[in-house]
Amino acid sequence: MARRAPRAAIDPDRTKPWLRRAWPLVKAHRGLLVTSLLLSFVGLIVQVQIPNLVRVGIDRAVVDQTARLSTYVGWIVALALAQGVINYLARLYLLRTAYEMEYDLRNIVYAHLARLSFSFYDRVQSGELMSRSSSDIRAVQMYLSFGPSILVQCTIALVAFVLMLSINVPLAIVAMITMPVIGILGVTMRKAVFPVSWMIQARLAELATVVDENIQGVRVVKAFAAEGRQVRALAASADRVRWAYLQDARIRSRWSPLLDNLPRLGLALVLLIGGMMAIRGQTTVGTIVAFNSYVLMLQPPFRMLGMMIMMGQRASASARRIYQILDTRSDVTDPPQPRRGRVRGDLRFTGVRFAYPDGTVALTGLDLHVRPGETVAVVGATGSGKSTLGRLIARFYDVTSGSITIDGHDIRTLALADLRDQVGIVPDEPFLFSLSIHDNIAYGRPAASRADVMAAAQAAGADGFVRELPDGYDTVVGERGYTLSGGQRQRIAIARALLVNPPVLVLDDATSAIDVHVEQRIHAGLRTAMAGRTTVIVAHRLSTIGLADRVVLMERGRVVASGAHADLLAGEPRYAAVLAAQNEPADGADALEESR
Numbered sequence: 001m002a003r004r005a006p007r008a009a010i011d012p013d014r015t016k017p018w019l020r021r022a023w024p025l026v027k028a029h030r031g032l033l034v035t036s037l038l039l040s041f042v043g044l045i046v047q048v049q050i051p052n053l054v055r056v057g058i059d060r061a062v063v064d065q066t067a068r069l070s071t072y073v074g075w076i077v078a079l080a081l082a083q084g085v086i087n088y089l090a091r092l093y094l095l096r097t098a099y100e101m102e103y104d105l106r107n108i109v110y111a112h113l114a115r116l117s118f119s120f121y122d123r124v125q126s127g128e129l130m131s132r133s134s135s136d137i138r139a140v141q142m143y144l145s146f147g148p149s150i151l152v153q154c155t156i157a158l159v160a161f162v163l164m165l166s167i168n169v170p171l172a173i174v175a176m177i178t179m180p181v182i183g184i185l186g187v188t189m190r191k192a193v194f195p196v197s198w199m200i201q202a203r204l205a206e207l208a209t210v211v212d213e214n215i216q217g218v219r220v221v222k223a224f225a226a227e228g229r230q231v232r233a234l235a236a237s238a239d240r241v242r243w244a245y246l247q248d249a250r251i252r253s254r255w256s257p258l259l260d261n262l263p264r265l266g267l268a269l270v271l272l273i274g275g276m277m278a279i280r281g282q283t284t285v286g287t288i289v290a291f292n293s294y295v296l297m298l299q300p301p302f303r304m305l306g307m308m309i310m311m312g313q314r315a316s317a318s319a320r321r322i323y324q325i326l327d328t329r330s331d332v333t334d335p336p337q338p339r340r341g342r343v344r345g346d347l348r349f350t351g352v353r354f355a356y357p358d359g360t361v362a363l364t365g366l367d368l369h370v371r372p373g374e375t376v377a378v379v380g381a382t383g384s385g386k387s388t389l390g391r392l393i394a395r396f397y398d399v400t401s402g403s404i405t406i407d408g409h410d411i412r413t414l415a416l417a418d419l420r421d422q423v424g425i426v427p428d429e430p431f432l433f434s435l436s437i438h439d440n441i442a443y444g445r446p447a448a449s450r451a452d453v454m455a456a457a458q459a460a461g462a463d464g465f466v467r468e469l470p471d472g473y474d475t476v477v478g479e480r481g482y483t484l485s486g487g488q489r490q491r492i493a494i495a496r497a498l499l500v501n502p503p504v505l506v507l508d509d510a511t512s513a514i515d516v517h518v519e520q521r522i523h524a525g526l527r528t529a530m531a532g533r534t535t536v537i538v539a540h541r542l543s544t545i546g547l548a549d550r551v552v553l554m555e556r557g558r559v560v561a562s563g564a565h566a567d568l569l570a571g572e573p574r575y576a577a578v579l580a581a582q583n584e585p586a587d588g589a590d591a592l593e594e595s596r
């Protein structure tokens with residue numbers, strides 16, 4: 001089925017109250033909503049007539065025996081049927097409105113999330129985000145759709161009251177007397193429950209985060225045999241949820257009997273007053289029976305009044321959290337008049353300083369020029385800013401000061417989609433989707449032919465192992481590609497980047513998880529793939545450095561030396577020291593010994 005675009009957007013004016021901001025969404029579906037409300041109004045009018053018919057039926061056909069009983073029974077059955085049909089339609093339309101609005105809101109939120117930059121995702125927890133995007137959206141939807149419906153049901157109480165007044169004024173007042181009390185009690189109960197239900201939501205989100213991390217991090221958990229510790233953390237979080245639910249149950253069970261029994265008090269009052277009046281001949285038996293029905297019929301809307309207030313509070317808080325996401329502007333955006341077209345790949349960093357949103361300074365005045373088609377290996381101690389340099393080329397983040405240009409144009413003046421199309425990135429931990437190998441490689445060019453996909457895989461040294469998989473290129477990799485080895489995942493990621501044929505290629509540690517023999521094969525492929533591209537390789541191994549025309553050494557966020565590997569090795573002691581630290585396994589072992 002074709003995807004329907006959201007019918008409306010949330011009003012961007014932050015000064016407006018939440019409901020006003022959500023109003024375009026309600027307006028977009030007003031046809032369906034108003035139809036459903038009208039139908040439910042008509043249904044309730046019909047419903048209100050039934051006790052009245054019972055009254056007349058009893059009085060005339062049973063007591064006075066001046067009319068035929070079957071006439072009234074027939075009418076009641078007919079009205080009940082009509083009410084059934086009307087209620088069916090009203091409910092169907094209301095639920096449709098609800099889910100259509102939920103669909104819109106979901107799409108608005110997801111589309112916005114997809115546009116947000118890396119700095120946003122650095123800040124938020126994915127578990128919390130998942131909970132926000134499900135329960136908060138649901139809370140807003142419920143209020144927007146069911147709120148008006150509850151209001152309609154409450155107005156019908158007024159209609160019924162007028163009808164009762166027309167039958168018997170004192171008895172009508174007696175029948176209605178408990179309703180405001182029920183309303184007030186309902187609201188008071190909800191007010192007492194609200195903070196607890198709020199706590200429940202927060203604790204459920206917290207639990208979701210723990211579960212999410214447990215599942216995402218299951219390999220680390222198992223590697224450290226920390227299952228017990230994780231289960232205890234989960235149990236502690238689950239216990240907090242349970243405690244909150246128990247508080248909720250305690251408050252509800254205190255109030256519910258009161259709320260349940262008030263209508264019975266109403267029934268007793270109607271019987272008492274109505275009975276006395278009937279004995280004196282001031283009213284009929286039918287009236288007492290009818291008013292009994294009214295008392296029972298009118299009580300639920302008054303009870304729901306409290307629920308509506310709570311739904312409103314919850315929706316308002318949920319909407320505020322959703323708006324917080326929607327009001328977050330991506331700090332990496334398209335320029336007003338983006339420059340388009342293919343670049344040659346002349347890459348230049350001039351005085352680039354960069355700090356992550358949390359304040360960590362990663363680059364401190366980096367200068368670097370990579371000529372079109374040149375391959376530069378970036379070497380440096382851990383934390384020196386190598387990966388950051390790669391991320392800035394594709395504008396995952398924008399520089400704090402200084403500039404990055406391609407072919408002399410600041411990358412912030414290029415269309416973002418064009419830039420990302422032309423800068424291929426292979427991250428150190430590539431992410432694969434639960435799709436076939438073909439679809440994973442073709443992610444950047446979904447229409448690519450099998451031949452193109454295979455050519456890219458060959459260049460990345462992936463073709464061989466892919467052919468050996470049970471379904472070849474159609475093999476679906478498990479979630480995140482965990483059914484493949486680390487080296488295999490990296491080769492798929494390299495193929496994915498190459499398929500787009502980007503003039504600029506950034507390989508971050510791309511071959512670190514591949515064994516030496518395989519690496520040689522990949523390097524042969526990579527040499528061909530890199531030909532004619534500007535390539536920046538974050539290199540950890542000597543062998544990777546061998547692929548480069550030139551090596552630059554980074555230290556504390558800037559380039560401190562640049563030249564051919566042999567020259568640097570001979571003339572730059574810091575370079576030799578970094579390589580020694582990275583390529584001597586004994587170092588790691590020593591450090592391990594020392595830390596014991």
Ligand SMILES: Nc1ncnc2c1ncn2[C@@H]1O[C@H](COP(=O)(O)OP(=O)(O)OP(=O)(O)O)[C@@H](O)[C@H]1O
Nearest residue numbers: 122356358360362381382383384385386387388389
């Ligand atoms: N998303 C982030 N948010 C905040 N700080 C970050 C983030 N990513 C990296 N950093 C910090 O920025 C600095 C540079 O990190 P970067 O990953 O660029 O170093 P690197 O040279 O690639 O290190 P390695 O060789 O260990 O991968 C480090 O101090 C790091 O802690």
